[in-house]
Amino acid sequence: MTTLPLDPLTRKKIHRFRSIKRGYYSAIFLAAAILLSFGAELFVNSRALIVRYEGRFHFPTYGSILPGTTFGLDYRYETKYRELKRKFKAEGRGNWVLLPPAPYNAYENDLTEGIYPPTAPDAGSGHWLGTDSTGRDVLARLVYGFRTAIVFSILLLLCNYTIGVTIGCAMGYFGGKFDLFFQRIIEIWANVPFLYIIIIVASIMIPNFFTLMMIMLFFGWIQMTWYMRTATYKQKSREYVLAARAMGASDPYIIFQHIIPNTISIIVTFMPFSISSGVVVLTSLDYLGFGLPAPTPSWGELLRQGTSNLDALWIVSSVVVSMILLLTMVTFVGEAVREAFDPKKHTVYE
Amino acid sequence: MSAYFARRFLLILPTFLGVTMMVFAVTRFVPGGPVERMIAEAQSMQGDQVRDSGKVGQAALSEEQIQDLKEYYGLDKPVLVGYVLWLKKILVLDLGISTRYNEPVWDLIKGRFPISIFYGTVTMVLTYMICIPLGILKAIKHKTVIDNISSIFVFVGYAIPNYVVGILMLVLFASYWEIFPMGGFTSENFDELSRFGQMLDILHHAVLPLTAYMAGSFAVMTFLMKNSLMDNLAADYVRTAIAKGNDFRGAVLKHALRNSLIPIATHFGNNVSMILMGSFLVETIFNINGFGLLGFDSIVERDYPVVMGILVISSLLFLVGNILSDICVAVVDPRVQFK
Numbered sequence: 001m002t003t004l005p006l007d008p009l010t011r012k013k014i015h016r017f018r019s020i021k022r023g024y025y026s027a028i029f030l031a032a033a034i035l036l037s038f039g040a041e042l043f044v045n046s047r048a049l050i051v052r053y054e055g056r057f058h059f060p061t062y063g064s065i066l067p068g069t070t071f072g073l074d075y076r077y078e079t080k081y082r083e084l085k086r087k088f089k090a091e092g093r094g095n096w097v098l099l100p101p102a103p104y105n106a107y108e109n110d111l112t113e114g115i116y117p118p119t120a121p122d123a124g125s126g127h128w129l130g131t132d133s134t135g136r137d138v139l140a141r142l143v144y145g146f147r148t149a150i151v152f153s154i155l156l157l158l159c160n161y162t163i164g165v166t167i168g169c170a171m172g173y174f175g176g177k178f179d180l181f182f183q184r185i186i187e188i189w190a191n192v193p194f195l196y197i198i199i200i201v202a203s204i205m206i207p208n209f210f211t212l213m214m215i216m217l218f219f220g221w222i223q224m225t226w227y228m229r230t231a232t233y234k235q236k237s238r239e240y241v242l243a244a245r246a247m248g249a250s251d252p253y254i255i256f257q258h259i260i261p262n263t264i265s266i267i268v269t270f271m272p273f274s275i276s277s278g279v280v281v282l283t284s285l286d287y288l289g290f291g292l293p294a295p296t297p298s299w300g301e302l303l304r305q306g307t308s309n310l311d312a313l314w315i316v317s318s319v320v321v322s323m324i325l326l327l328t329m330v331t332f333v334g335e336a337v338r339e340a341f342d343p344k345k346h347t348v349y350e
Numbered sequence: 351m352s353a354y355f356a357r358r359f360l361l362i363l364p365t366f367l368g369v370t371m372m373v374f375a376v377t378r379f380v381p382g383g384p385v386e387r388m389i390a391e392a393q394s395m396q397g398d399q400v401r402d403s404g405k406v407g408q409a410a411l412s413e414e415q416i417q418d419l420k421e422y423y424g425l426d427k428p429v430l431v432g433y434v435l436w437l438k439k440i441l442v443l444d445l446g447i448s449t450r451y452n453e454p455v456w457d458l459i460k461g462r463f464p465i466s467i468f469y470g471t472v473t474m475v476l477t478y479m480i481c482i483p484l485g486i487l488k489a490i491k492h493k494t495v496i497d498n499i500s501s502i503f504v505f506v507g508y509a510i511p512n513y514v515v516g517i518l519m520l521v522l523f524a525s526y527w528e529i530f531p532m533g534g535f536t537s538e539n540f541d542e543l544s545r546f547g548q549m550l551d552i553l554h555h556a557v558l559p560l561t562a563y564m565a566g567s568f569a570v571m572t573f574l575m576k577n578s579l580m581d582n583l584a585a586d587y588v589r590t591a592i593a594k595g596n597d598f599r600g601a602v603l604k605h606a607l608r609n610s611l612i613p614i615a616t617h618f619g620n621n622v623s624m625i626l627m628g629s630f631l632v633e634t635i636f637n638i639n640g641f642g643l644l645g646f647d648s649i650v651e652r653d654y655p656v657v658m659g660i661l662v663i664s665s666l667l668f669l670v671g672n673i674l675s676d677i678c679v680a681v682v683d684p685r686v687q688f689k
Contacts, residue, residue: 332505
């Protein structure tokens with residue numbers, strides 16, 4: 001912390017944030033979960049981590065597929081590592097396979113003859129959270145779905161905020177006709193039922209990751225724009241801006257050197273809430289079947305399966321519990337960030 | 351002040367036009383409208399005939415028939431002309447005819463009113479009845495066990511969307527423990543029940559959806575109440591009241607509480623649209639034939655007259671609700687000056 005050249009105010013805010021325990025620990029936990037999810041292939045995957053075969057090591061996790069012939073099997077498609085492990089064990093010739101803790105990927109259907117999915121959680125088979133209605137591993141779909149959702153929300157947030165900060169700042173700073181025009185636009189945008197529009201659009205073309213993001217961006221930018229407009233408006237009437245202008249500072253200089261640094265607290269404070277709303281919207285769309293295309297692992301799709309297979313309690317409970325955990329922790333972080341930037345000290349009567 | 355509100359009411363018009371025009375245009379550019387569906391239906395019908403007679407049929411519908419159909423649904427004109435025609439009909443309160451049911455849109459919508467209003471008003475009343483006392487309690491008992499424990503529930507309720515609460519309860523209480531019914535508004539034997547039995551039946555069906563509905567607004571309202579009361583408790587006038595020997599209870603209830611209710615009033619107008627629109631996700635989950643489910647179904651079925659009809663009603667309610675909120679604030683708080 002001390003190596004960073006932070007001004008004392010920022011350091012104070014960070015200190016305050018760290019002193020709010022539940023927010024701070026939630027932030028650490030979430031950051032770790034997000035980082036780990038980027039290496040999810042190492043924990044939840046059908047490919048083995050290490051294969052030792054005839055004295056040589058193979059690391060199949062990343063890179064191109066290794067055909068079965070690599071390990072002396074009689075097929076040319078990708079090696080089935082779970083079978084390979086059993087085979088090596090039976091042979092007992094010193095070859096071995098190290099599988100990830102959850103040896104399934106999010107797409108494969110693990111079907112056994114005579115057993116109809118969904119199957120209940122069973123540590124023996126490696127399905128820690130059971131399988132869904134087509135025999136896919138629930139844990140794998142949960143983990144990869146989390147990664148998709150969080151990446152989606154973060155990218156959406158970056159795009160939304162870039163547009164929102166730019167237009168909002170311009171509205172507040174330049175005012176006049178520009179401001180009035182965008183005010184009307186925002187008023188219209190805010191009143192269009194955007195879930196309806198997304199569903200209409202999604203019902204004609206199956207959206208992929210980026211088209212879905214474009215559609216959401218189309219409606220998502222207004223919130224930040226509105227807050228930034230108000231904030232800029234307030235800052236602009238402050239004396240320091242007047243002073244800067246009196247000294248001959250240009251508009252871009254004032255905006256980037258003075259106004260944006262002073263409105264950063266608004267931007268930062270809203271971030272956690274934007275992330276959780278991104279996850280929620282994506283999940284709702286997937287739940288309704290208008291989100292990401294079919295085999296993509298997603299929480300909404302799991303929720304949908306859970307509600308149509310009510311007997312398979314493990315599907316619905318694992319996704320609902322994950323959602324509660326994630327969203328509550330994000331909210332804790334958001335509340336702690338807000339508190340750090342704008343501490344409220346209350347008088348308490350004894 | 352009245353000039354301000356008059357201007358606000360006038361500004362409804364351009365917003366309303368913008369919103370409806372946008373959705374109208376989107377529905378126009380989307381394929382799969384009523385005409386396409388009829389062509390598909392005619393084709394499948396003809397397909398059967400062809401198989402029966404062994405003859406090879408021509409196109410399912412002739413060009414002329416398609417043209418007639420387009421004219422019937424007003425799809426033969428460019429978007430803007432179509433929009434103006436639609437608008438003219440709206441002005442005489444004609445919402446058009448559903449392409450799916452061939453019934454006037456207004457009749458369809460009207461049929462859903464009772465259910466939506468029932469759920470909306472009960473949710474609203476319950477939310478206020480629970481949130482205001484809970485908020486007061488949490489403010490007074492700030493940082494005590496009661497406050498912290500209730501905070502957990504409020505936080506979770508705030509964080510997760512209300513339809514997930516709905517799903518969770520459906521799974522636990524309807525499917526697993528079978529305490530409450532899976533959905534719907536009444537049981538199948540509703541007509542055979544006595545008056546009292548009917549009431550109980552409706553309530554029995556309403557418990558889960560109502561809880562899901564409330565989960566959304568509940569958290570916001572409780573925090574709003576708590577925070578505004580705490581702000582007021584810290585204000586000088588409350589300190590004065592206590593300093594001059596008022597008991598704490600009196601100071602809170604007589605002085606601080608009245609002023610803390612102002613932010614609650616700002617939310618009041620939104621209830622207008624909440625009462626009617628509800629949440630179509632919750633309605634989908636519990637299979638409640640309300641307003642929201644009608645809207646969702648008509649989008650999925652591409653029944654655009656109904657979509658537009660619902661949009662007209664919901665956007666008007668929303669815009670009026672916003673102004674109503676401001677009026678509420680102005681009435682409750684004389685310091686507020688709208689210019």
